[in-house]
Amino acid sequence: MAIKRSSQEDKPPRKKNTSSVNQANQKQNLLSAKLTATETENNEEGIRPHKLADYIGQKELKQILNIAIAAAKGRQEPLDHLLLYGPPGLGKTTMSLILASEMEVNCKITAAPALERPRDITGLLIGLKPGDILFIDEIHRLNRMAEELLYPAMEDYRLDITMGKGQSAKIRSIKLPPFTLVGATTKVGSLTSPLRDRFGLIQRLRFYEVDELTLIVQRTAAILQVAVTDNGAAEIARRSRGTPRIANRLLKRVRDYAQVKKIPTIDQSLAGEALDLFNVDQRGLDWTDRLVLTTTIEQFGGGPVGLEAIAAATGEDAKTIEEVYEPYLLQIGYLNRTHRGRIVTKAAYEHLGKTKL
Numbered sequence: 001m002a003i004k005r006s007s008q009e010d011k012p013p014r015k016k017n018t019s020s021v022n023q024a025n026q027k028q029n030l031l032s033a034k035l036t037a038t039e040t041e042n043n044e045e046g047i048r049p050h051k052l053a054d055y056i057g058q059k060e061l062k063q064i065l066n067i068a069i070a071a072a073k074g075r076q077e078p079l080d081h082l083l084l085y086g087p088p089g090l091g092k093t094t095m096s097l098i099l100a101s102e103m104e105v106n107c108k109i110t111a112a113p114a115l116e117r118p119r120d121i122t123g124l125l126i127g128l129k130p131g132d133i134l135f136i137d138e139i140h141r142l143n144r145m146a147e148e149l150l151y152p153a154m155e156d157y158r159l160d161i162t163m164g165k166g167q168s169a170k171i172r173s174i175k176l177p178p179f180t181l182v183g184a185t186t187k188v189g190s191l192t193s194p195l196r197d198r199f200g201l202i203q204r205l206r207f208y209e210v211d212e213l214t215l216i217v218q219r220t221a222a223i224l225q226v227a228v229t230d231n232g233a234a235e236i237a238r239r240s241r242g243t244p245r246i247a248n249r250l251l252k253r254v255r256d257y258a259q260v261k262k263i264p265t266i267d268q269s270l271a272g273e274a275l276d277l278f279n280v281d282q283r284g285l286d287w288t289d290r291l292v293l294t295t296t297i298e299q300f301g302g303g304p305v306g307l308e309a310i311a312a313a314t315g316e317d318a319k320t321i322e323e324v325y326e327p328y329l330l331q332i333g334y335l336n337r338t339h340r341g342r343i344v345t346k347a348a349y350e351h352l353g354k355t356k357l
């Protein structure tokens, strides 16, 4: 499988070329480079599983995808378009890369905010090879033009390009190879229904159980050649907010701590000590989670209070609170969302050592 993100495969043309497709490709290269940089920072690449069999958790989703892969392979067709939704860090990109690997095709990765102009998306679609996967992250943020280009592309593998303007405008149709669109979103409700309806499979990724995250920590530790006891891995897992990306990030922070303290094996007490230092508490709440909860308690009597009011009082972006922080607080029952606003629960008061006035 080739992952089309680095500039290796999409090298910018040496000669100056002003055709729109090439310009689109050049822009794509910039985006690719950016994604690669982010990935290098997070260094997720080396620790991602490449096969469905190595992917821990999401049992139901794996079963569904195994069937879809076997059926598509049997018919020698690309996979159906797939929409993956759920909170960040649960493995949407990883799953798309796994599908490409299982289907032995390329995976081109992009995100909706990078597809501003029509030629951004046409450039990507034109470059696809039969069976390829096009992964669009944050797909709920696609603009109307990009969406409308995707409709015939998804339905009939056809790209309708408007040439010229006004009354003399003509539509030219270009045949595309059969391909699979994998869309990822944290906000499935924000997708327009025509776009949502064009996905053959719509699947949610769930938060992971502690035992699943423990296995993920152990797997990553083995790849990074870090010694960790079962209880040490479980301690990291418990504080990872049900999220593999966080589990792997915390493992790396604990590894740094152990290295500096010259302790060869990460056990439960070392993991706890390191994570306390990094301000990740026993339920995995970080500084911002606690700020959201304590502000709601101290300034709004625990709610009900609107999201915008919480954002203003904490200085955090409302979207970030809604998409990054709230899902886990709702999942563990520390926050309730009602039509009158957010309410901090008794369990959260207890966790924070606060009493309701």
Ligand code: ADE
Residues within 6 Å of the ligand: 047, 048, 049, 054, 055, 056, 057, 091, 094, 216, 219, 244, 245, 248
């Ligand atoms: N690394 C990150 N997510 C993973 C998962 N679900 N399974 C195995 N390794 C992972």
